[in-house]
Amino acid sequence: MSAKPSPVTTTIDYEQEGKQRSYLRLPHSRNSSAWGSILIPMTVVKNGRGPTVLFTGGLHGGEYEGVVSLMKLSRELQPETIQGRVIIIPALNLPAVLAGQRLSPIDNKDLNRVFPGAWNGTTTQVIAHYIHDVVLPLCDAVIDLHAGGYSLSLIPYMSMHYLADETQNQQTFAAMQAFEAPVSLMIKEISGEGLLDYAVERMGKIFLCAEVGSAGTLSPTVVKLADIGVRNLLKHFGILEGEMMTREAQGLPPSRLMEVPSAKNYHIAIAGGIYESFFELGDWIEANQTIGQIHFPENFTWEPQPIIAQTSGVLLCTRGPGFVEIGDSVAVLAQDLDVS
Ligand SMILES: [Zn+2]
Incomplete structure (x- = not known):
């Protein structure tokens, strides 16, 4: 950890009881504002002793x-209804x-x-550094x-990594299931370094990443799922009282426990063009089946480039927009996980 102080300030006192709504203030000098700031909204609700959860x-x-x-949770949560922070x-x-x-931008x-960030780095690095050095401890x-953003469509899931520490692994696993997403997913990342995930995991804490939403849209079904999930987690950690809202209570099938165990589960475009998926999200695909193909609209004599499944599995994630560039992710396959 850096011993350097962060340039980020806030009027919030993390140890104060009650509800505080304010900003993380980041100095941001620019052409239009010499002494300008970026103000990132933050809510802290605290009541007595208990665990601290960061959303x-x-x-x-x-x-x-x-x-x-x-944003809804930050408006709704009141100190008298919680125990902890x-x-x-x-x-x-x-x-x-x-x-x-x-x-x-x-x-x-x-x-x-960019985690753990840099106190004297660019704007994004400074945000990461403050979270890493001040908030995570x-x-x-x-x-x-998270969600699929512009580029990906996904089955909504809550995920965790395979963790070496057995206690941390079990506690994270229990929390993952408490979210009650359609899929609970153990995942091997291929995203490289600098994730918030690894920063939290290295501190020995529980970290969960949800992918709730697809292709830059906003689905009411998925918002509801997230609303229920975050409140379930607060109940799981003993911060909020009351019964968990299980999927069974909502008349839904149980969360499907799955895994993405290897780099073979990820499929990328090996050419730029228009991607045609042969499958819908949730479909089962056999190894060596053609998942989809890339068309080249500039030349009708070129045959489409097939994307071949490197393993069997359920289509968990597919490309959002039709156009792909070489190297884009076009399909992630997940397998059912047997915990026994
Ligand atoms: Zn994201």
């Missing part, structure tokens, strides 16, 4: 359900959220690739809400 949304712009759900930051990378795009960086668990 984050909007690490990427263009991912809307989590942002909306956490809840920190809610619905739009952590506010410049990206306001621009409706994945990366920050200020420095073109992905907030979920306060927390027992971090719940990060």
